[in-house]
Amino acid sequence: MSINFITFNELKDIDIMYDFHIHTNQTDGQESIETMIKTAIDKGLNKIAFTEHVRKNSDWFGKFAESVKETASKYSGIEVLVGAETKVLDKYGNLDISDTILEKSDIILGSVHSIPDEKGGFIDFSTLTPWELAEIEFELSKGMLKYAPIDVLAHPGGMYSSRYGGFPIEYFKELMILAKANDKAIEFNSKYIKNAYDFLSACGDIDPALSVGSDAHKAEEVGNCKHMLNQFEYKTFQRRASK
Ligand SMILES: [Zn+2]
Ligand SMILES: [Zn+2]
Numbered sequence: 001m002s003i004n005f006i007t008f009n010e011l012k013d014i015d016i017m018y019d020f021h022i023h024t025n026q027t028d029g030q031e032s033i034e035t036m037i038k039t040a041i042d043k044g045l046n047k048i049a050f051t052e053h054v055r056k057n058s059d060w061f062g063k064f065a066e067s068v069k070e071t072a073s074k075y076s077g078i079e080v081l082v083g084a085e086t087k088v089l090d091k092y093g094n095l096d097i098s099d100t101i102l103e104k105s106d107i108i109l110g111s112v113h114s115i116p117d118e119k120g121g122f123i124d125f126s127t128l129t130p131w132e133l134a135e136i137e138f139e140l141s142k143g144m145l146k147y148a149p150i151d152v153l154a155h156p157g158g159m160y161s162s163r164y165g166g167f168p169i170e171y172f173k174e175l176m177i178l179a180k181a182n183d184k185a186i187e188f189n190s191k192y193i194k195n196a197y198d199f200l201s202a203c204g205d206i207d208p209a210l211s212v213g214s215d216a217h218k219a220e221e222v223g224n225c226k227h228m229l230n231q232f233e234y235k236t237f238q239r240r241a242s243k
Contacts, residue, residue, distance in 0.1 A: 005211055009204065016225075019049070022051060030218050039220075046077070049082070050080070053087075054085070061100070084107075087110075088148065091118075091142070130164045133159060141153055142178055145182050145184055154189065155189040157171060176203065186210060188200075
């Protein structure tokens with residue numbers, strides 16, 4: 001992991017003044033790179049990452065990365081990273097991303113966005129029971145944490161949560177343990193986490209490296225994640241070593 005993510009129990013307010021999950025109108029976001037940078041500055045963030053949805057054949061990525069760097073060079077006081085959000089293709093951590101994009105990225109978010117059928121296709125979500133979906137999403141996430149070249153597991157349990165509510169706390173815990181063992185961060189995602197209380201309790205127990213990501217598709221969503229951590233008083237979940 002090249003980015004120095006801070007572990008949950010060590011986080012201070014200054015450490016969460018960033019947003020590492022931002023989209024633009026290059027893919028399904030609504031705003032330009034510049035609008036998102038300006039908004040982040042207005043909201044007092046000191047670091048952001050553009051993490052566009054990519055696929056193996058996203059040949060626009062190099063040009064996009066250049067425009068991010070070029071636009072960012074006009075502003076001071078904020079560090080701007082460029083990277084990608086990529087979806088997992090199987091339980092062995094294979095990703096829908098090319099080596100070229102991996103090389104050009106400062107940060108890689110790994111996501112479960114669809115459920116692979118292990119034959120090159122995808123399963124319709126509606127054919128799965130909630131329990132089956134939770135189980136499969138958990139397995140796919142574990143595969144990424146063990147084997148994939150990602151920095152962050154993005155929106156853990158997000159496919160389940162967006163349909164059925166809170167992802168089981170035992171699963172959060174296991175994913176956090178695996179993230180730690182494999183030197184990866186786990187994302188606190190303000191859009192998908194429906195049981196923040198459980199997630200933060202698990203963070204206090206396991207103390208994983210945490211990434212703060214809003215999955216911002218609009219300017220007003222930039223920095224939401226930091227806001228939500230404060231709303232839930234994340235510090236009250238922190239455990240201090242008793243020495
Ligand atoms: Zn996503
Ligand atoms: Zn996203």
